[in-house]
Amino acid sequence: xxxxxxxVGTGVGASQGVLIKGGQALENAHKVNCVVFDxxxxxxxxxxxxxxxxxxxxxxxxxxxDLVAAAEVNSEHPVAKAIVEYAKKxxxxxxxxxxxxxxxxxxxxxxxxxxxxxxxxxVGNKSLLADHNxxxxxxxxxxxxxxxxxxxxxxxxxxxxxxxxxxAVSDPPKPSSQEVxxxxxxxxxxxxxxxxxxxxTANSIAKEVGIETVIAEAKPEQKAERVKDLQASGYxxxxxxxxxxxxxxxxxxxxxxxxxxxxxxxxxxxxxxxMKSNLEDVIIAxxxxxxxxxxxx
Ligand code: ADP
Ligand code: MG
Numbered sequence: 001x002x003x004x005x006x007x008v009g010t011g012v013g014a015s016q017g018v019l020i021k022g023g024q025a026l027e028n029a030h031k032v033n034c035v036v037f038d039x040x041x042x043x044x045x046x047x048x049x050x051x052x053x054x055x056x057x058x059x060x061x062x063x064x065x066d067l068v069a070a071a072e073v074n075s076e077h078p079v080a081k082a083i084v085e086y087a088k089k090x091x092x093x094x095x096x097x098x099x100x101x102x103x104x105x106x107x108x109x110x111x112x113x114x115x116x117x118x119x120x121x122x123v124g125n126k127s128l129l130a131d132h133n134x135x136x137x138x139x140x141x142x143x144x145x146x147x148x149x150x151x152x153x154x155x156x157x158x159x160x161x162x163x164x165x166x167x168a169v170s171d172p173p174k175p176s177s178q179e180v181x182x183x184x185x186x187x188x189x190x191x192x193x194x195x196x197x198x199x200x201t202a203n204s205i206a207k208e209v210g211i212e213t214v215i216a217e218a219k220p221e222q223k224a225e226r227v228k229d230l231q232a233s234g235y236x237x238x239x240x241x242x243x244x245x246x247x248x249x250x251x252x253x254x255x256x257x258x259x260x261x262x263x264x265x266x267x268x269x270x271x272x273x274x275m276k277s278n279l280e281d282v283i284i285a286x287x288x289x290x291x292x293x294x295x296x297x
Contacts, residue, residue: 001027001293009292017260017275018285025271028255029289031236035184035282036227036249038241039195039202040171042259043209043279046078046242048171050086051152054143057164062090064165068157070098071114071121075106076263077243079155082169083123107131109196109219109245111155122158125198127217134158140166148200151208177209180279185210187286190235194223196245224248240274240282242266257282 001009006023013020020026037043055064069087072080087098101114101121111124113132122132126144129136136144136156140163144154147168155167181191192213195202202216215226223239227249230237239246239253242262247269250256258270261277274281 005292009288013272013285013288016281016284017278018281018288019273019275020285020288021271021273025255026289026292028236029238029272029286030293032189032238032255032286034190034192034230034235035238035240036192036194036223036230036253037211038223038239038243038246038249039193039197039205041078041242041262042240042246043177043193043211044171044173044205046171046259046261048078048082048153048169050082050167051170052147052168053165054140054168055165056137056140057159057162059164064157065090066098067116067119067121067159068123068165068167070101070116071104071112071123073098074101074104074114075112077106077112078171079153079169080112080123083155083167086167108243120158120160122161123155125196125217126156129156129158129163132158132161134161134163136163143168144198145200148198148204151201151204153197153201173205173209174279176279180282181210183283187283189286192226192230194218194226194249196220196223220245220248224252227252238282238286240279255285257285 010020065087069084072083099116101116104114110128113122143166147154152168152170157165191211193206193211194215199216202214206214227237237253238255239249240257242259244265247265250269256270257272258266259277260275
């Protein structure tokens with residue numbers, strides 16, 4: 001393609017809300033034969049809702065949620081937002097304030113940790129608790145399994161290194177996800193899901209959207225490793241994601257595509273930004289590149 005064609009292609013993209021950062025990104029997109037999708041916020045709506053809480057402590061629900069929200073209010077993660085929203089509803093005040101959290105730590109792809117009052121709060125997945133030597137009791141395991149079977153994610157809450165409750169959150173697929181996967185298939189482009197979420201929930205969502213290959217419980221670096229593995233086996237890979245946890249993979253991919261509604265770090269790491277946050281725009285971007293690089297040579 002001529003420099004003019006690339007400029008036109010980039011301009012057409014911009015007018016449709018597909019921000020292409022430079023000619024190389026536009027060129028690489030037409031070679032893509034495999035798209036790796038993040039799950040939460042990318043294939044799913046990304047606004048999870050708390051649907052169930054099981055307490056394994058004597059605390060009342062509001063007391064429990066005050067501690068959890070105090071920690072999670074510092075996190076950008078959609079799960080954190082869902083938990084804070086739910087905690088707000090348990091309070092009467094219009095503008096609830098939580099106890100102040102100290103020593104807040106966000107562990108990408110795992111959860112959060114903070115001190116609230118004299119208590120240590122850890123909120124996240126099984127591996128986060130394992131990393132802190134918190135044993136998950138059998139009844140908590142059962143609650144997790146039940147949630148996963150319903151395509152929900154069970155979030156574990158540890159208070160002073162004891163599992164104090166499990167919060168079930170639900171985050172259904174975007175209405176367009178299934179169709180986008182099916183169109184990509186018709187373009188001979190393979191779709192893969194890579195997620196930090198657990199295998200049970202990931203498989204349930206993958207089935208709903210028509211993705212056959214799933215990689216779950218992947219840490220941010222592992223997401224990038226999977227992208228590199230695919231490249232090593234000959235694939236030209238586009239990575240689509242929205243989170244901090246996706247940025248290493250967005251950088252590793254031949255084309256990194258960030259959801260516009262995603263975090264700034266993902267947007268910076270990406271080659272293409274889907275400003276309207278529509279998954280259909282993955283196809284628009286590839287199509288635009290194909291048109292630009294097949295038409296004029
Ligand atoms: P995804 O790849 O699906 O976007 P992440 O890698 O961001 O998911 O997170 C993986 C898992 O880690 C989540 O499914 C959740 O169980 C847990 N997690 C991450 N961040 C948080 C948080 N702030 N609070 C609670 N759990 C979290
Ligand atoms: Mg995500």
